[in-house]
Amino acid sequence: MNKDHKYFFVRLGAVLVLVLCLSIVANILLYPALKLTPWSWGAELVDSKSHQLQNPNGKFNAVVLGSSRVYRQVDPQVVDSVTDGKAETRLFNLGANWLFPPESFYVYDHITKNENGHYDYIIIELAKVSSVDFKNLHTVRTIYWYNLSDLIFAITASWNSNFSIIEKGYNTFVHLIGYTDNIINLGYITEAVRYLNAAHSFDQKVNGNGFQFLSVDQNEADMFEEENTAKRNSRFLRDTSVVTKRSEISRKQFSKYSDNPKLLKSYNIYYSATLKKMITDAQKKGTQLIFLLSPRIDKKQYDELIPLFYSLPEENRIEISDSRSYPELYLAENSFDATHLNQKGSRIYSRILGEKLNDLVILKRRP
Amino acid sequence: MLFNSFEFLIFFIVVTVLYFTLPHKYRWALLLAASCIFYMFFVPAYILILFFTITIDYFAGIFIENAKGIRRKRFLWLSLLANISVLAIFKYYNFINENLTNLFGFAGTENPIPYLHIILPIGLSFHTFQAMSYTIEVYRGHQSAERKFGIFALYVMFYPQLVAGPIERPQNLLHQFHEKHSLDFIRIANGLKLMLWGLFKKIVIADRLAPLVDVVYNDPTQYHGWAVILATCFFAFQIYCDFSGYSDIAIGAARVMGFTLMTNFRTPYFAQSVSEFWKRWHISLSTWFKDYLYVPLGGNRVNRSRWFFNLFITFMVSGIWHGADWTFIIWGALHGVYLIVAIISQNTRSVMMKSIGLKEGSHLSNFINTATVFVLVTFAWVFFRANSLNDAVILIQNSMVFSGSGLIEYISANGWQTVVLAFLFVAFLLITEKIMVNQSADEFVNRFSQYTRLAIYVIISLLIINFGVFGGNNFIYFQF
Numbered sequence: 001m002n003k004d005h006k007y008f009f010v011r012l013g014a015v016l017v018l019v020l021c022l023s024i025v026a027n028i029l030l031y032p033a034l035k036l037t038p039w040s041w042g043a044e045l046v047d048s049k050s051h052q053l054q055n056p057n058g059k060f061n062a063v064v065l066g067s068s069r070v071y072r073q074v075d076p077q078v079v080d081s082v083t084d085g086k087a088e089t090r091l092f093n094l095g096a097n098w099l100f101p102p103e104s105f106y107v108y109d110h111i112t113k114n115e116n117g118h119y120d121y122i123i124i125e126l127a128k129v130s131s132v133d134f135k136n137l138h139t140v141r142t143i144y145w146y147n148l149s150d151l152i153f154a155i156t157a158s159w160n161s162n163f164s165i166i167e168k169g170y171n172t173f174v175h176l177i178g179y180t181d182n183i184i185n186l187g188y189i190t191e192a193v194r195y196l197n198a199a200h201s202f203d204q205k206v207n208g209n210g211f212q213f214l215s216v217d218q219n220e221a222d223m224f225e226e227e228n229t230a231k232r233n234s235r236f237l238r239d240t241s242v243v244t245k246r247s248e249i250s251r252k253q254f255s256k257y258s259d260n261p262k263l264l265k266s267y268n269i270y271y272s273a274t275l276k277k278m279i280t281d282a283q284k285k286g287t288q289l290i291f292l293l294s295p296r297i298d299k300k301q302y303d304e305l306i307p308l309f310y311s312l313p314e315e316n317r318i319e320i321s322d323s324r325s326y327p328e329l330y331l332a333e334n335s336f337d338a339t340h341l342n343q344k345g346s347r348i349y350s351r352i353l354g355e356k357l358n359d360l361v362i363l364k365r366r367p
Numbered sequence: 368m369l370f371n372s373f374e375f376l377i378f379f380i381v382v383t384v385l386y387f388t389l390p391h392k393y394r395w396a397l398l399l400a401a402s403c404i405f406y407m408f409f410v411p412a413y414i415l416i417l418f419f420t421i422t423i424d425y426f427a428g429i430f431i432e433n434a435k436g437i438r439r440k441r442f443l444w445l446s447l448l449a450n451i452s453v454l455a456i457f458k459y460y461n462f463i464n465e466n467l468t469n470l471f472g473f474a475g476t477e478n479p480i481p482y483l484h485i486i487l488p489i490g491l492s493f494h495t496f497q498a499m500s501y502t503i504e505v506y507r508g509h510q511s512a513e514r515k516f517g518i519f520a521l522y523v524m525f526y527p528q529l530v531a532g533p534i535e536r537p538q539n540l541l542h543q544f545h546e547k548h549s550l551d552f553i554r555i556a557n558g559l560k561l562m563l564w565g566l567f568k569k570i571v572i573a574d575r576l577a578p579l580v581d582v583v584y585n586d587p588t589q590y591h592g593w594a595v596i597l598a599t600c601f602f603a604f605q606i607y608c609d610f611s612g613y614s615d616i617a618i619g620a621a622r623v624m625g626f627t628l629m630t631n632f633r634t635p636y637f638a639q640s641v642s643e644f645w646k647r648w649h650i651s652l653s654t655w656f657k658d659y660l661y662v663p664l665g666g667n668r669v670n671r672s673r674w675f676f677n678l679f680i681t682f683m684v685s686g687i688w689h690g691a692d693w694t695f696i697i698w699g700a701l702h703g704v705y706l707i708v709a710i711i712s713q714n715t716r717s718v719m720m721k722s723i724g725l726k727e728g729s730h731l732s733n734f735i736n737t738a739t740v741f742v743l744v745t746f747a748w749v750f751f752r753a754n755s756l757n758d759a760v761i762l763i764q765n766s767m768v769f770s771g772s773g774l775i776e777y778i779s780a781n782g783w784q785t786v787v788l789a790f791l792f793v794a795f796l797l798i799t800e801k802i803m804v805n806q807s808a809d810e811f812v813n814r815f816s817q818y819t820r821l822a823i824y825v826i827i828s829l830l831i832i833n834f835g836v837f838g839g840n841n842f843i844y845f846q847f
Contacts (some may be wrong), residue, residue, distance in 0.1 A: 008552035012559075014821060019828045026833070137373060138837045177373070187837040189788075190575065197782030 023184040031185065036192045039110045042144025044198075045071070045096040046107055049210045053092050054114050060092040060209075063111060064353075065104055066125025069294040071095030073341050075350040076209040082354025087361045089121060089354075093210035098141075100130035102154045105278070106145040112285065119287055121357065123318070126291040128304045129157045129271070131167070132174040138181055140191045142174075146182035151175055153274060160270040162304055213343040214336040232337045240332035246296045246339075247330035250323035253302035257310075267307035275308075279316045290360065292353070293319040295329045296339050315364050318356045320349060368408035370616045371569050378405065379620060382526075386624050391547040395521055398544075398624075402526040406489075409530075413488040416453060417524065423449040424498045425519045428505045428512035439506060446502040450495050457487055462691030490530030492688055496655055498523050501537045503659055510537040518544045525626075527617040531610070533631040533651035540628070548625025557809040558622030563824065564808035565615025567831050572792045573609035574836035576601045579781055579789055584752050587761045594777035595766040602752050603745045604793050607636065610649070615808065630807065634800045636744075639736040641705040644744060652688070656681050675710075679703035689751070694759055698750040705743055788834070 040047040053060060064074050076091035083089040094107065104124055111117050132142045158171040216230045236242065257263050275291060282289035293309050309317055323330045334345030341349055368375050382401045389397055406414055427446030431439050461482050468478040501522065504510040513519040522541050583590045583598035614631035621628045631651050638644035645653045664677040686699020725732045753759035778786050803811045812820055
């Protein structure tokens, strides 16, 4: 390498280092000081809902958060009616499409940081650590929530999971990209301006308790459903056997672990430890943190989640997923599509959740 | 694969590193494979169309060179026919058929010719024109036929300019694939500077302006007056930044590897006449039409009416080249009319200028000329951008109505911050280009001291990162 070559790399390096340093300074000092965007700005629905949740007039003492399986299936009105006189919940549904860990943990951290953020119960849907589709890289939704601890959690949990080596490598890669995008503020001003222009109409889009069941009729009014739900529904109605297959997967997976309990010991130790720490921290604040195992998960996720679920303390977990125990949640008549329940199904599911919450209260009171 | 995507960043680094690592004799193969991968990121099957024209033109070139007399011309026509047929089928068939349907409709019968359900292969007009320039130049004896099939395929497919130009001539590009390019860091740095500036124009300006244009052009009845005028002005800068941004990245990427591509844009909105505009805008296409259509038709060495006919036809064809729609044809025709009127009115304009005491070449006269050209060119852009001829007419009508949904509604629909940012970046572009005049970004920046250059790179990078639009937006000219 001659002098010219060295000079080129020194200059290129200097530009990159300067850009990186100035970006980090802007990320840590400048943009937070400008207060252009709140913590939830990158996920429209989470933003609207958290705004509503933190409204002191809401007086919610319980929150459930997770993906569309929570957003579309947990009806707080039904849950509250079942827990009336027992668990006494006034539940808010903070579910949103594709809200999986670590993003859901980021949301959890922020709602409990708030001055109105004391809740008796917080229920988080248990899911594998999410990855990011390559085509979705650099979008706000895959950038806004990253911080160093979430990055470390995502990568470490992924490497401790039962994923293949390729998946682990890919997950590490996309999470590093997302984190880098976050610290260099990729497209931040453009997106922040877009957010500021749109934010004023958010409150009109969310029901009082955050719940919105899936329905073909409501599609046009539903601002947050990016996928064409009507198409999904009609595809499902053409062939409802997919839900039977899901039921079979659930039955086989739960049977596998109940027949051979030794298999339950092969859980993701790092992920489990993180959840247990979250439970302990929540307890200190007087909150019972509960992890919810939803129905109709795929085979691979069951293999990750069933052992993880049973590694948690009994009073901090609710399972409404086993098709042997809840066959009604796998019936076509209660389904909207292959993975979601319809309004009727969501009422059944919410009622079960309410009963399970009551059971946990009894369990907790036991000496 | 888009130049403004993460995939391209990885692709570019990998290909460039491999290019300089491999011995010279294998480099063409690497570039050809890379170009195939690059193209197949869009619609993989369409690479077969590309190979069809490549094969035809490869053999046509050799046959033309070996043949004598009338046979040379026959081989040339065969090659041109094959290329134009591909264009006709994929780009113009349905357009012609649609017009036939209308004609049949007037006659009260149904059009029996079926429509084709095909997608236009990306960048078809670009690589077809580049391939055609090869056979024409071989026929004219300006270029010897390329005997190595791989090298010829690479000439047509070279990834930096495959889908949106610059449309190269064989005399400029072909020999470069035979030459050994050494690792020259000054050249690499210059290439990277061009790429950075191109990326800035595309991601920060063009993609920022796109929604401000779309909101009006996708709903032409909604807005009136200043809203339509402003959206059209924004489109003038959107298309410039989009296309010249692409060209800068293409030229820069090629330069990093040691290839010199022709300049495609030279601050066109500072042109003093429409004729000058065409010497600064999409230079590789305007010179293509000049060399292969306008001059063979007789150019300006004919009587006045024939000269005007030649001009008009050349610009009409240029319009058709852009797209199979009447909007593009009218856009081209308008430019033809502008040039003819400019020639006819030349003396009258000089007299008028003198009578009001305006000195030719003075700042005021230059400003008036530049502003007039901008207004004319921007008016023509209405047809270029409108989704249909009907939409274009509505937009022109609405632009003259200063009641109803106007500027205030337009600003409130888009957000004042978005509009202000758009204005700021357009102003930044104009000021920078005014200072740059007739220099490329790398030439311009090299005039400064080392530390000023460093500051410029850092500022542009930070602007791209913080103010960029990262949605992987397509380039407008890909559709042609």
